[in-house]
Amino acid sequence: MKDTKRTKERDMISKRVKEIPPSGIRRFFDILASLEGVISLGVGEPDFVTPWHIREAGIYSLEKGYTSYTSNYGLLELREEIARYLKSRYGLDYDPQRELLITVGVSEGLDLAMRAILDPGDEIIVHEPGYVSYMPCTVLAGGVFVPVPTTIENEFKVKAEDIEKRITPKTKALLLGYPNNPTGAVMDREGLRRVAEVAQRHDLLVISDEIYERLVYGVKHTCFASLPGMKERTILLSGFSKAFAMTGWRIGYAAAREEIIEAMMKIHQYTMMCAPTMGQMAAIEALREGEAQIAEMVAEYDQRRRVMVEGFNRIGLTCFEPRGAFYTFPSIKRTGLSSEEFAERLLLEDRVAVVPGATFGECGEGYVRCCYATSLAEIEEALERMSRFVKRHRAR
Amino acid sequence: MNEIFRIMEEDARKTPQQIATMTGIPLSKVKEAIKQAERNRTILKYKAMVNWDKLGEGQVWALIEVRLVPQRDVGFDAIAERIYRFPEARSVYLMSGTYDLAVLIAGKTMQEIASFVAQKLAPLEGVQGTVTHFLLKRYKEDGEVLEGEERPKRVPIMP
Numbered sequence: 164m165k166d167t168k169r170t171k172e173r174d175m176i177s178k179r180v181k182e183i184p185p186s187g188i189r190r191f192f193d194i195l196a197s198l199e200g201v202i203s204l205g206v207g208e209p210d211f212v213t214p215w216h217i218r219e220a221g222i223y224s225l226e227k228g229y230t231s232y233t234s235n236y237g238l239l240e241l242r243e244e245i246a247r248y249l250k251s252r253y254g255l256d257y258d259p260q261r262e263l264l265i266t267v268g269v270s271e272g273l274d275l276a277m278r279a280i281l282d283p284g285d286e287i288i289v290h291e292p293g294y295v296s297y298m299p300c301t302v303l304a305g306g307v308f309v310p311v312p313t314t315i316e317n318e319f320k321v322k323a324e325d326i327e328k329r330i331t332p333k334t335k336a337l338l339l340g341y342p343n344n345p346t347g348a349v350m351d352r353e354g355l356r357r358v359a360e361v362a363q364r365h366d367l368l369v370i371s372d373e374i375y376e377r378l379v380y381g382v383k384h385t386c387f388a389s390l391p392g393m394k395e396r397t398i399l400l401s402g403f404s405k406a407f408a409m410t411g412w413r414i415g416y417a418a419a420r421e422e423i424i425e426a427m428m429k430i431h432q433y434t435m436m437c438a439p440t441m442g443q444m445a446a447i448e449a450l451r452e453g454e455a456q457i458a459e460m461v462a463e464y465d466q467r468r469r470v471m472v473e474g475f476n477r478i479g480l481t482c483f484e485p486r487g488a489f490y491t492f493p494s495i496k497r498t499g500l501s502s503e504e505f506a507e508r509l510l511l512e513d514r515v516a517v518v519p520g521a522t523f524g525e526c527g528e529g530y531v532r533c534c535y536a537t538s539l540a541e542i543e544e545a546l547e548r549m550s551r552f553v554k555r556h557r558a559r
Numbered sequence: 560m561n562e563i564f565r566i567m568e569e570d571a572r573k574t575p576q577q578i579a580t581m582t583g584i585p586l587s588k589v590k591e592a593i594k595q596a597e598r599n600r601t602i603l604k605y606k607a608m609v610n611w612d613k614l615g616e617g618q619v620w621a622l623i624e625v626r627l628v629p630q631r632d633v634g635f636d637a638i639a640e641r642i643y644r645f646p647e648a649r650s651v652y653l654m655s656g657t658y659d660l661a662v663l664i665a666g667k668t669m670q671e672i673a674s675f676v677a678q679k680l681a682p683l684e685g686v687q688g689t690v691t692h693f694l695l696k697r698y699k700e701d702g703e704v705l706e707g708e709e710r711p712k713r714v715p716i717m718p
């Protein structure tokens with residue numbers, strides 16, 4: 164049946180959604196689908212399967228019939244486990260009853276945090292390059308996204324003074340995403356302390372996306388909320404996707420003062436109800452018994468990280484040493500190609516998939532993101548292919 | 560330093576240069592550590608793990624429980640040595656529990672193993688009795704699953 168009322172003239176899509184530019188990487192999916200033998204350094208998740216004892220806990224929860232909703236906040240048992248974890252690891256005191264919320268990944272946590280704190284026109288200052296969700300989440304929440312570039316000279320750490328320069332009367336919050344996707348950068352304690360001072364001076368909230376908190380190599384991760392006076396100002400977002408190789412389970416959490424968690428929960432209860440019950444049960448097991456597996460996975464990532472960084476520097480793609488997450492961010496400037504051209508040609512000519520740096524913000528131009536959460540054999544083969552590619556494309 | 564051997568245990572074909580890159584330990588140190596480990600038998604040997612079933616040359620394996628009479632002064636060691644010197648005995652372990660030695664035997668046929676047990680192992684002085692368990696199917700060996708470990712694919716490009 165034809166719906167005659169629906170004409171082409173009337174635009175049904177909201178302005179807000181249209182304001183978000185289409186994802187730059189979608190077209191790579193089509194190219195990928197037409198090619199065989201591609202090695203992908205473009206992934207964004209662990210190549211480990213969730214450790215068996217955690218999967219087994221999920222299966223057991225199904226066998227026992229845990230198939231109903233949980234509390235909107237999430238299972239209290241899981242919140243208690245997270246509170247214990249944050250206490251023992253960072254000395255933080257969060258009340259599991261009032262200051263913790265289980266979310267559908269950090270993805271949902273970001274959305275809730277933005278919607279809970281931003282009024283139309285409120286500005287949030289975010290460093291770039293950074294995770295692709297930060298800008299759309301801001302826009303969807305009606306906020307204004309104010310980027311701060313970071314540079315390789317400062318190893319992609321954000322400088323407090325660069326943040327401060329962008330503060331206006333409308334600035335409501337800062338967002339920090341360290342260890343960083345896509346650069347692998349880690350902020351040191353001193354750098355964070357200076358950011359904390361800025362937040363204090365201008366009375367700002369800080370959303371801290373610490374999903375890669377456990378994936379650091381030879382350095383210590385500082386939890387932003389653990390800095391003096393910062394717990395009250397911070398919305399700490401973290402989760403199980405990366406540390407425990409649980410991306411598909413969709414479990415994350417938010418920790419903040421009661422009033423903020425309450426506001427986030429208000430949205431969550433109407434839009435999501437609760438995070439998946441099976442995933443929450445598995446997450447309890449992960450926190451109780453998963454430390455040994457984290458250590459094993461981190462040790463392996465660390466080996467691959469060294470191989471990749473050394474490899475890029477050897478083939479002429481200068482690469483600073485990333486200390487966190489599972490990404491390297493080599494410079495491709497010597498090829499004279501834009502990051503998008505580089506990624507497309509590399510995929511078509513030598514069948515290696517990488518993500519253009521510009522995907523993560525303007526200042527990511529000139530770089531590509533390469534993930535080392537893939538087997539050493541594949542990393543070595545990819546390096547060989549990229550070496551051939553770089554030789555052919557050396558700018559005059 | 561143990562990291563070097565953990566890497567080699569997983570893949571003995573990794574070169575010292577690769578191991579140096581993976582660990583950040585200088586190449587000369589890696590080479591030296593390997594040489595020393597070979598000398599003092601920390602590394603016993605390098606070999607491939609072959610799935611003989613795929614070559615149509617599967618062997619018959621059996622686990623033999625052996626009960627022993629301990630001997631004065633030498634305990635179980637002397638009799639264990641008499642047993643492990645047979646090339647048919649591929650692994651020999653002293654166990655706690657209801658028997659003393661676990662002996663893994665490989666042979667071409669069940670008969671071959673049965674006759675080894677009856678003629679060589681059981682009559683040994685000090686051997687009180689044996690129970691033979693034939694291996695029916697290998698699912699996982701030394702950490703490797705033998706069949707059906709196909710992994711689901713990840714999304715190849717994800718921001």
Ligand SMILES: Cc1ncc(COP(=O)(O)O)c(C=O)c1O
Nearest residue numbers: 207268269270294344402404415
């Ligand atoms: C920086 C960053 N934040 C958040 C996420 C989303 O993670 P989750 O699986 O918890 O939704 C990702 C996933 O790639 C990420 O890289």
